[in-house]
Amino acid sequence: MRPGLTAKLFLAMLTVAVFTVLAMGVAARLSFDRGFLGYLAEQETERMQTGASSLATAYREHGSWDFLRNNPHAWLEAMRPGHFSGLPPPHAVDDQDQPGDPRERPPESSPPGQDDHPPPALPPMDAPSSISVLTGTDFRFALLDAQSRLLFGNSAAVTAMHSVKQAIVVNGRAVGWLVMLPLRDVTAAGDLRFERGQYRASWIIGVSALVLAALLAIWLARTLLTPVHRIAKATHALAEGNYTIRVEAIAHDDLGQLARDFNQLAVALEKNQRTRRQFVADISHELRTPLAIMRGELEALEDGVRRFDQEAIASLHAEVGMLSKLIDDLYQLSLADVGTMIYRKVELDLPKLLEGVADTFRERLRRADVDLQLNLPAIPVPVHADEGRLHQLFVNLFENSARYTDAGGVLRVSCRIMADSAVVDLMDSAPGVAEADLQRLFERFYRTESSRNRASGGAGLGLAISRAIVEAHHGKIDAHPSPLGGLWLTVRLPLENA
Structure with a gap:
């Protein structure tokens, strides 16, 4: 052994x-x-x-x-x-x-x-x-x-x-x-007696020193290695799937830091396990809903309960579109997770890009009775970014406000330069988001319990994709309560010459 x-x-x-x-x-x-x-x-x-x-x-x-x-x-x-x-x-x-x-x-x-x-x-x-x-x-x-x-x-x-x-x-x-x-x-x-006495004393001292060293070695071995044994035992439990295991970290030395790092790893793995399970459950739910609607529509048409007319085709087309968008969003997130999302970065003018996205949503916002207010600088704001990905980012943000803002509300979009960053603010009116939910808006499939839920459409993936795009451009996106009563999203992107 x-x-x-x-x-x-x-x-x-x-x-x-x-x-x-x-x-x-x-x-x-x-x-x-x-x-x-x-x-x-x-x-x-x-x-x-x-x-x-x-x-x-x-x-x-x-x-x-x-x-x-x-x-x-x-x-x-x-x-x-x-x-x-x-x-x-x-x-x-x-x-x-x-x-x-x-x-x-x-x-x-x-x-x-x-x-x-x-x-x-x-x-x-x-x-x-x-x-x-x-x-x-x-x-x-x-x-x-x-x-x-x-x-x-x-x-x-x-x-x-x-x-x-x-x-x-x-x-x-x-x-x-x-x-x-x-x-x-x-x-x-x-002198022979003196020499023998010296040897005898040396042997006694040597043996005593060895016994003391052995006792000290046993104490040090147990003291130093007991935390290591605890961490090793906890590691075996963690490898077997017990993510709730923790190690008591008392010391403030390297072994104590190792125990604290192990606990952080266990917490991260436990959180990832919960997230994975929740993600699978959310995916199943999001895929099941449009498929159930489509199956109901088709059975109604097959049984003659509903006539096969333009309205039935439009309903089926809407559900297929929602299912396609969900699958496309999941695909985008999978690319972001493995770092294979393609970016072709060039110099572009950020206000001009925002103006183009606003023109796309202007008519839709007018029909929803939401006033679109643009406050863009007259001078160019150059950023080094992928134009297609930034367009996708701001489409998701405009879509979020257009979908959840109540009729008679306001969507205010502004662009400004702060230090070495270009800052884009999107503020909308009611309904708002609770303070406790703001930091979770960018989680996958997360929707608040207010009127910003699936009844208005969406699977809760748009803001998660938006955060992945911003981080890929070395920027940052934050959520705050809007002075207009709704949600205030802030996007910071590094300037092209920064």
Whole structure:
């Protein structure tokens, strides 16, 4: 079974934590080995040179090494840092003054009785284990005479493979050797415990960090991915057709914005579903009505109830015309929806176009007792548009007013220039449209509950087609209450030179 998003995020965060802990452990180890131990190595070299200089001064004062025999305090005093601070610095015993192997030099006479007394015993190596003791004279150093015989100090320093030797030179002659046990050997007991303690502490810290990182990764994975799981679950429901599903959007981050976008998508799909169902119902109704009338007329003619005369033919022709217009309007809307409505835009004079449409409706409006008032500018108003589509647009608007305006009313048409747009206003008289219905006038098949309904004719598609034409010309159409008591339609089209 493939791991989910939560498991992947948890493993990714845990892997990063593991590599981080390992990298910190390696870095700490390298820092300890190269930093701390390197620092001690530098200190031990300086300490050895200082000790050799101090012992050379002490030998010069006493004339031999007898002062050290059976006198550990003298050895400690001689090796104490700074005891002979007023004497020449360590460079007085530079390596260039050191002879080769002391066994190659002529033997030096030993003081009487030197071999009769063994060198004093030192404390055991596993005594104190602190760094200050590990680097002191108790364990680190041994003093040899000119014949490399042990006089005082740690005998292990003489036999150690990597011991460091420093000649003690007095008056140009090597009178002894100072041998220092390497730090790696002297710390074999005490520092081993210190090193193990450091490793143990590092492991405890590392494991604790990994446990904490695992807990934090689990919390973050659940916190971050819980909204994602909710959105994924809601998406599955939406894909199955449940458009009422919503996701709670609490956070104000990217996931919260994603939830809000999902809710907007669900709302749009729910609205589209309702619109589609309503559209199908409206289409069925609009097609059924003229077909029912035609079928009734034909049955009446067939049964002899109605005579086949000019009046019957005119009635059938009117219904066929209404059906044809409805089908043509639906076709126009389908073209607008898929963006395939053809536009051949040229420069044309808008007032001249309005004058031509007004002439077409002038006689019809006169018979309906509607006064047509034109207020058009004398100068040209150029627009870049498709002449046929604009003609269709204003025919629909004139048709809307001619069909719904009461007898004795007024239709006032004006054209003006505002900023970079040409504005056409069509105001008619009563009946008016309720304020709540104004923004829905451009919806398909929408008709108000007032006298502007199907009793006056029309399927409610003319204004929807008009809006599609205006928007295709990058314009805007709005509806407002008319000062004359009816409807005020405003069309804004960009000027040709805008």
